Amino acid sequence: MVDCSDQTIPQLTFESAGVDDVWMAIPAEARNNELGEAQYYAVLVWNAIIWQFFFLGAVGIIFYASSLFTGILIAILLPITEILAVIIYQEKFHAEKGVSLALSLWAFASYFCGEFELGKKENENAAAAAAEAEEED
Numbered sequence: 001m002v003d004c005s006d007q008t009i010p011q012l013t014f015e016s017a018g019v020d021d022v023w024m025a026i027p028a029e030a031r032n033n034e035l036g037e038a039q040y041y042a043v044l045v046w047n048a049i050i051w052q053f054f055f056l057g058a059v060g061i062i063f064y065a066s067s068l069f070t071g072i073l074i075a076i077l078l079p080i081t082e083i084l085a086v087i088i089y090q091e092k093f094h095a096e097k098g099v100s101l102a103l104s105l106w107a108f109a110s111y112f113c114g115e116f117e118l119g120k121k122e123n124e125n126a127a128a129a130a131a132e133a134e135e136e137d
């Protein structure tokens with residue numbers, strides 16, 4: 001029998017997944033960061049906060065719209081991230097990045113074109129039903 005009286009479930013989970021070593025490297029990375037230790041920890045904290053807001057918003061979109069719509073919005077973040085990385089960080093724009101950008105934009109445009117066509121058909125059907133209802137009266 002395993003005695004887990006002094007360990008919590010998260011500790012066991014992190015240790016079993018090998019994540020414990022990652023947490024030990026953070027102080028060393030912070031000391032070696034060119035912006036300074038305080039800036040390093042500030043970036044970590046703000047990154048965690050922004051990700052929490054992002055996932056809270058994604059869950060809200062799933063609740064009020066659909067998971068498909070959430071997936072499409074998340075998919076559009078990929079080309080935005082790639083474009084901003086090229087502009088802000090002067091990353092090189094390789095062929096893989098171009099293919100990824102093209103496929104993401106194609107998927108995003110296809111979804112909205114499909115939604116536009118579906119909405120157009122629904123409006124036409126609603127107008128035809130309203131005209132039928134007026135003719136019957």
